[in-house]
Amino acid sequence: MTDEALQITSPVGLIAAGGAMPFAVADSLNARGIDSVLFALKGTCDPGPVERFRHHWISVGQIGRAVKLFRSEGCRDLIFIGTLVRPALSEIRLDWGTVRVISHVLAAFRGGDDHLLSGIGRIFERDGFRMVGIKDVAPDLLAPVGSLTRAAPDAKAAADIAKGREVLSALGPFDIGQAVVAIDGHVVAVEDIEGTDALLARIARLREQGRIRSASRRGVLVKLPKRGQDLRFDLPAIGPRTVEGAVKAELAGIAVLAGNTIVAEPQTMIETADGAGLFLIGLQ
Numbered sequence: 001m002t003d004e005a006l007q008i009t010s011p012v013g014l015i016a017a018g019g020a021m022p023f024a025v026a027d028s029l030n031a032r033g034i035d036s037v038l039f040a041l042k043g044t045c046d047p048g049p050v051e052r053f054r055h056h057w058i059s060v061g062q063i064g065r066a067v068k069l070f071r072s073e074g075c076r077d078l079i080f081i082g083t084l085v086r087p088a089l090s091e092i093r094l095d096w097g098t099v100r101v102i103s104h105v106l107a108a109f110r111g112g113d114d115h116l117l118s119g120i121g122r123i124f125e126r127d128g129f130r131m132v133g134i135k136d137v138a139p140d141l142l143a144p145v146g147s148l149t150r151a152a153p154d155a156k157a158a159a160d161i162a163k164g165r166e167v168l169s170a171l172g173p174f175d176i177g178q179a180v181v182a183i184d185g186h187v188v189a190v191e192d193i194e195g196t197d198a199l200l201a202r203i204a205r206l207r208e209q210g211r212i213r214s215a216s217r218r219g220v221l222v223k224l225p226k227r228g229q230d231l232r233f234d235l236p237a238i239g240p241r242t243v244e245g246a247v248k249a250e251l252a253g254i255a256v257l258a259g260n261t262i263v264a265e266p267q268t269m270i271e272t273a274d275g276a277g278l279f280l281i282g283l284q
Contacts, residue, residue: 006132006136008034008077008132008136008137009076009077010033010034010035011034011035011036011037011054011073011074011075012029012034012035012036012037012075012077012078012079012132012137013036013037013039013070013073013075013077013078013079013129014026014036014037014038014039014078014079014081015039015041015066015078015079015080015081016038016039016040016041016045016050016055016081016082017041017044017045017080017081017082017083017084018044018045018046018082018083018084019046019082019083019237019264020046020049020239020264020265021081021082021083021141021237021262021264022038022040022045022081022082023046023049023050023052023053024138024141024264025079025081025134025137025138025141026038026053028137028138028140028141029137029138034137035054036053036054037053037054037055037056037073037075038050038053038054038055038056039055039056039058039066039069039070040055040056040057040058041058041059041060041082041084042057042058042059042060043059043060044060044082044083044084045082054073056069056073063120063123063124064100066124067124067127067129070124070129075129076128076129076130077129077130077132077137078121078124078129078130078131078132079131079132079133079134079136079137079232080117080120080121080131080232080233080234081134083195084117117230117233117234118230118232118233121230121232121233131232131233132232133231133232133233133235134235134262135231135232135235135259135260136232139259141262141263141264142258142259142260142261142262142263143238143256143257143258143259143260143261143262143263143282144258144259144282145258145259145282145283145284146258146281146282147279147280147281147282148266148270148273148280148281148282149253149270149273149274149278149279149280149281150274151252151253151273151274151277151278151279152279152281153220153252153253153255153279153281154252156184156218156252157218157219157220157252157253157279159185160182160183160184160185160219160220160222160252161182161220161222161255161281161283163182163185163186163187164180164181164182164187164220164221164222164224164255165222165224165283167180167182167187167190168180168222168224168226168227169227171190171226172226172227172228172229173226173227173228175226176190176191176192177190177191177192177193177199178191178196178223178224178225178226178236179191179196179199179221179222179223179224179236180221180222181199181200181203181219181220181221181222181249181251182219182220182222183212183214183218183219183220183251184214184218184219188203188206188212188219189202189203189206191223196221196223196238196242196245197241197242197245199221200221200242200245200246200248200249200251201245201248201249203219203249203250203251204245204248204249204250207249207250216250217250217251217252217277218250218251218252219249219250219251219252220251220252220253220254220255221242221246221249221251221253221254221255222254222255222256223236223238223254223255223256223257223261224236224256224257224260224261224283225257225260225261231260235260235261235262236256236257236260236261236262237261237262237263237264238254238256238261238262238263238264238269238280239263239264239265239268239269240264240265240268240269240272242254242269243269243272243273243276243278243280244272246278247272247276247278251278252278252279253273253278253279253280253281254273254278254279254280254281255281255283256280256281256282256283257282257283258282258283258284259282261282
């Protein structure tokens with residue numbers, strides 16, 4: 001789906017959490033003549049790159065302040081982007097706008113991360129805003145179909161990919177994680193609250209401890225959106241660090257869902273994978 005199909009209105013409000021993706025999205029929008037305003041989350045968003053863009057700082061939980069700023073900047077379309085560590089309710093700085101919708105905020109916190117983001121998104125939509133996703137505003141940042149690297153999956157890797165997809169489909173309703181590692185037809189680790197980098201570090205430790213005895217350069221990181229997930233929120237993402245982690249974990253490659261996975265720093269990521277002989281593939 002393109003921004004023309006949705007008639008994206010300029011400027012787009014980017015609710016910016018951690019990592020490089022908020023700035024990549026802003027650059028993508030600006031390159032196509034669509035203005036953006038960053039609403040940077042304090043304690044999460046990187047303050048250095050923020051200065052390149054029109055921006056405001058907000059604290060997690062300041063729904064009233066956020067709504068006023070969205071309106072003052074003329075932002076009808078909003079997107080959540082970046083890595084956000086799920087805050088505890090006690091860490092949220094409530095303002096009167098949040099108190100007004102506190103029952104909806106509490107309901108949003110009763111599920112997993114996707115439920116939380118979609119719940120907060122519905123609060124903003126009740127105030128007349130529209131939540132959009134990466135697929136709508138910056139499709140150029142999504143993984144394409146097919147192999148991205150010189151290496152490609154062999155028959156054993158293809159079987160691991162199939163196993164990983166099967167397990168993630170079954171786990172989706174429980175909102176546990178978006179990634180698994182399958183080696184020789186067995187799922188050896190599932191992503192948890194620590195994220196993909198920690199998952200890969202765990203595989204590397206298990207190999208060092210002799211708990212995983214398969215040959216090196218075997219196994220696949222499979223990363224997919226959760227089944228039934230609102231694809232405007234919390235899409236899977238990979239980048240150079242993901243590849244570096246997969247190399248240390250001695251995997252053969254990484255498989256993601258094309259068109260539904262954010263790719264950070266694609267050129268660096270592909271060069272790193274090619275240098276290590278790792279495959280990257282976008283699945284249909």
